[in-house]
Amino acid sequence: MDEVWQSDAVVRVKLNQLKKDFFDYIEKNSDKIDSNIPVFFGSVLATLEKTIPIVNDDLYDRFIESITIRVLDASTRSDDLLYVEKLFDYAERNKRRKTGKALFDVVLGMKMINTGKYAEAIEQLKKYRNIDALICPALAYCYFIRSPPQGGATNPEELVRGPTPIALAARELMIELVRLNPPVNRLKEMGIGDDPGINKIFWFMLKQAIEWFPDEREFLRIGIKKASKDGRRDIREELLAIAIERFFNDMNFLRESYKLKLDSRDAGGVAGVVKQMTQQYPDELEPVYYGLKLAIITTREDVYQKFRKLALSKNIPQRALVLLDFGFEMMSGKHYEAHACLEEIKITFGPHHYYVTLLEYVAHDFLSNDEKKVKQAKKAMLDSIDQYCLKLLKIKDT
Numbered sequence: 001m002d003e004v005w006q007s008d009a010v011v012r013v014k015l016n017q018l019k020k021d022f023f024d025y026i027e028k029n030s031d032k033i034d035s036n037i038p039v040f041f042g043s044v045l046a047t048l049e050k051t052i053p054i055v056n057d058d059l060y061d062r063f064i065e066s067i068t069i070r071v072l073d074a075s076t077r078s079d080d081l082l083y084v085e086k087l088f089d090y091a092e093r094n095k096r097r098k099t100g101k102a103l104f105d106v107v108l109g110m111k112m113i114n115t116g117k118y119a120e121a122i123e124q125l126k127k128y129r130n131i132d133a134l135i136c137p138a139l140a141y142c143y144f145i146r147s148p149p150q151g152g153a154t155n156p157e158e159l160v161r162g163p164t165p166i167a168l169a170a171r172e173l174m175i176e177l178v179r180l181n182p183p184v185n186r187l188k189e190m191g192i193g194d195d196p197g198i199n200k201i202f203w204f205m206l207k208q209a210i211e212w213f214p215d216e217r218e219f220l221r222i223g224i225k226k227a228s229k230d231g232r233r234d235i236r237e238e239l240l241a242i243a244i245e246r247f248f249n250d251m252n253f254l255r256e257s258y259k260l261k262l263d264s265r266d267a268g269g270v271a272g273v274v275k276q277m278t279q280q281y282p283d284e285l286e287p288v289y290y291g292l293k294l295a296i297i298t299t300r301e302d303v304y305q306k307f308r309k310l311a312l313s314k315n316i317p318q319r320a321l322v323l324l325d326f327g328f329e330m331m332s333g334k335h336y337e338a339h340a341c342l343e344e345i346k347i348t349f350g351p352h353h354y355y356v357t358l359l360e361y362v363a364h365d366f367l368s369n370d371e372k373k374v375k376q377a378k379k380a381m382l383d384s385i386d387q388y389c390l391k392l393l394k395i396k397d398t
Contacts, residue, residue: 006054014052015063022047023070030074034083037090040071045094061095065103066191072107079115084108102128107192110138114197118142129173129180132187133222136177137205138198144170144205174209178218185229202226203235210242217247224256236260249280255396258290262297270294285314286395292324293386299332320389322348326359327385330366331378338363358384 006014022044026033033040044067048055055063068091077083088104109124122142129135147167187193209219220243227236240260243253254277261269274294277287288310295304311321326341342360346353362384365377390397 008056008059011052011055011059015055015059018048018051019063019066022067026067026070026074030071030076033071034075034077037071037087041090041094057096061097062190064091064095067091068104069107069191079111081108081111081115081117084111102131103190103192106131106135106187110192110195110198113138113142113201114195118146129176130182132193133177133182133184133226134187134193134198134202135182136173136180137202137209140170140173140177140205140209141201143167143173144208170205171209171212174205174212174219177209177222178216181218181222184222184226188229199230210239214246217243217250217253220247221252224253228256233260248276251277251281251286252396254280262294267294267298283314285311285316285393288314288316289320289389289393289395296324296328296331296382299328301328301332304328317392318348320392323385323388327381330363330381335363335366355388 044064048060048063068087072078072084072087075083075087085108088101088108092098092101092104105124106128109121109128112118112121112124119142122139125135125139129139143166147164147170185193193199203223206219206223209216210223213219220239223239224236224243227233227239236256237260240253240257243250244257247253254273258270258273258277261273270290271294274287274291277284277290281287288307291307292304292311295301295307308321308324322341322345326338326345329335329338329341342356342363345356345359349355359381362377362381365373368374368377387397389395
């Protein structure tokens with residue numbers, strides 16, 4: 001009998017549930033697994049074959065990697081490098097595709113750093129510098145921590161930053177981070193980027209680099225991006241404050257500041273950023289768009305009219321304007337005027353007015369007596385219009 005076909009999405013959901021079941025088992029039976037790794041992996045493969053017989057090679061191998069990493073995290077022998085190598089070698093043999101051991105090599109390199117084997121970690125990680133933004137700072141730290149202390153200092157934060165070959169190597173690796181511009185949090189997406197020691201090293205070395213190279217804005221950009229992805233609002237605010245002070249006319253940092261203050265519901269702060277954007281880029285439409293967006297959220301009609309006039313003077317596309325008008329009327333509770341805007345959108349969009357159908361459904365929910373439903377409708381409408389306008393106006397979404 002032929003196997004029943006299932007989409008990758010369904011298979012992924014089932015794999016995640018099976019993974020959760022195995023994770024629970026691993027947490028409760030770590031010592032038992034350590035004593036007989038082949039038997040455990042045999043059980044994993046048998047269960048996978050029985051439960052989800054059809055799995056593509058990519059999902060299959062990621063499942064094996066996730067299970068392996070969780071076994072390592074739970075093990076009391078995780079600092080035993082021989083044990084780690086044995087575990088990874090066995091896992092690699094059970095993967096379908098022999099594409100190398102990059103994931104396992106990186107984990108092993110991180111373990112080496114955490115156990116103070118800095119020279120070995122450099123050899124282990126140096127070929128993976130472009131995999132993730134964590135790697136170059138980790139390598140830089142391996143050099144930095146071995147550089148001679150100034151005046152007998154023993155605290156890593158007091159170590160010399162001077163022109164010794166080892167100290168220079170640390171600086172060069174941080175410059176390499178900028179040159180390579182590797183992905184941020186790619187390792188976390190692969191399930192191995194949460195190591196607290198390595199993340200602490202990343203922030204330590206990034207702050208060193210910001211001091212070493214005060215004119216290099218890319219360190220701030222990388223840090224802000226990672227802080228945002230990690231939910232580290234404290235670091236994000238700290239780095240943005242430095243960025244805005246040093247590079248007050250950099251639109252990338254101004255965008256980030258706008259978004260941060262918007263997320264904080266700091267209307268006054270957002271208005272201040274919009275004003276600064278307008279002063280720095282008086283001929284650009286982008287700051288005007290942010291002003292319109294703020295006016296819609298705060299339902300300030302005088303502010304909306306002011307920025308609408310500016311937008312017209314800068315030749316804002318009509319499709320963006322009619323959508324923004326609709327958004328403002330809806331948020332202001334003027335449903336009659338909003339429905340008139342919908343008719344205008346149909347005319348403006350012509351044969352491509354199918355987008356209006358979705359807006360009509362969302363607009364209907366604004367009339368609900370369910371406060372939660374109304375709140376969801378407002379968010380859906382604003383997000384949809386914002387994403388459309390950002391793309392139409394070719395504004396970079398932070």
